[in-house]
Amino acid sequence: MGNAGKYSQDAVLRARVLLLGSEEPSLRERLDAYRVLAEVSPRAYLPKLVDALIERAHWLDDPQLHLALYAEAVVAARRIDLDAPNRGERLGQALSGYEHRLFAAGRRAEGRAVCEELAEAGRYGRLAVVLAEEGRHGEAADLLGRHVAPGDADVSAWTLIEWAAALDAAGRHEEALEVFARVVDEARRKAADDRAPLASLVWKSEQYARMLRAAGRPADEAAARRETLGLLGRLARGGEPVNWSNIQASWVTLLVLSGRPGEPAATPDAPLPAFGVHPVHGWSPDVREEYVASIPELERQTDALRESGDLPGLIAAQRRLTVRRALHWETSGRRAEESLLPSFDEGVNLARRPNAGPGALVRALTDRSMFLLAVKRYEEAHADFAEATTLQPIVTRT
Known part of the structure; x- marks a missing residue:
């Protein structure tokens, strides 16, 4: 059932009533409710919490809040059951937003680590960019080359240009x-x-x-x-x-x-x-x-x-x-x-x-x-x- 002791039963009840009420709760209210309910019913509410955290970040202009919300979204997404529908997509979206905010904050080492995690899950594009940015052009070219099949007609011109540029720089x-x-x-x-x-x-x-x-x-x-x-x-x-x-x-x-x-x-x-x-x-x-x-x-x-x-x-x-x-x-x-x-x-x-x-x-x-x-x-x-x-x-x- 998750960490049911973190929130009181009254908090859990209020969260359920809010979500079941006749009036549509605000995004901030839903987010607070999902935080509570994700502890007692993680399978049902962790995905909703991740979605709400990302949506909340989208509407805010504060870089520090962006970073905090995406960090929380990553933690929540990692807790979703491995067999849950769309777990990979949610985790990937949370990680992508998180690494972007880390780089914006000048925290490149942490951002690179997140990009490496994304690459392990098949989302290699950002890691290739980061490697090239740091002068590791041969590694970037090899990474792209492992994922671009010879003669693949579906690969975009943008990807080919990036690959050619990395090879040339190397x-x-x-x-x-x-x-x-x-x-x-x-x-x-x-x-x-x-x-x-x-x-x-x-x-x-x-x-x-x-x-x-x-x-x-x-x-x-x-x-x-x-x-x-x-x-x-x-x-x-x-x-x-x-x-x-x-x-x-x-x-x-x-x-x-x-x-x-x-x-x-x-x-x-x-x-x-x-x-x-x-x-x-x-x-x-x-x-x-x-x-x-x-x-x-x-x-x-x-x-x-x-x-x-x-x-x-x-x-x-x-x-x-x-x-x-x-x-x-x-x-x-x-x-x-x-x-x-x-x-x-x-x-x-x-x-x-x-x-x-x-x-x-x-x-x-x-x-x-x-x-x-x-x-x-x-x-x-x-x-x-x-x-x-x-x-x-x-x-x-x-």
Whole structure:
């Protein structure tokens, strides 16, 4: 019967009367009643208690209360009988909410432990992200690889991009290219059947070209860029054949991924975002907050570099700043292109200066082209990419 001595019989009776009354009790009243009854009738009321705790957390804004409610929900979910219906789903939901709040509170070690428990139950996604955030890219790639079957048609493009990014960061470039080729192939099939916008294929094709370049495969890179140029030309001539509203998350995720080489290496003591993972639905809240919060410091750095005359340093810092601004622009709900376009314009203007360094203008024009595509300015996007393509052979030989 559970710990019947924890509550008096009067408390148990009041709880039963409240729930059986003619008036619907409030969520807070139900929660208090379930806490009492879960001690005397755990099989019947522990599931209700878990559901009520999670619902209560959903309606509150206090991070500390969130953490306490999810911690209580985890304890309650673990007490549910192993053969009870939906026990695994309830425990998984409680653990997921709990780890999210632990990371938000900066308690990464505890959050990682919860993610490891989730992975043991088959919910491996968050652990893969956490491993990547801490620079353990090979482990993240292996974890994803154990769960993504070769040729599995049901795996999402997001998962494949994450897997390819982890492989690439681990130095396993050929494996990464094989995985990302699946992303591009599927995007081609969907675009050919008008089941997905051409813009999505363009962004993926451009990222694939970046990876080919990093892997030292210039001929394949050139072929990928020719495909991208052809797609942009088609968009410039006839527009997007498929209606779409908000797919900019794909663009900004791949843009942020392209900026990883300019960031320091992640470690368990100095975690960074899991580049290649959706920044809203994937990154841990602590690293996402720190990444965006670094914008003011990068603004100060770029101002100082402008004064110093260090053009290569300025170009590198300005791109890191632009990538962060793009992420903030996409995730904050602000869609006024005029607020972000000047950052891409400045990148191009800096790269046009003498001594900017090989490849700087190609990269800046490509960055701006992909943004212009995101805001449906197709002719300008094509013009930028066409100019970048004319410069690419020179860069390839250097």
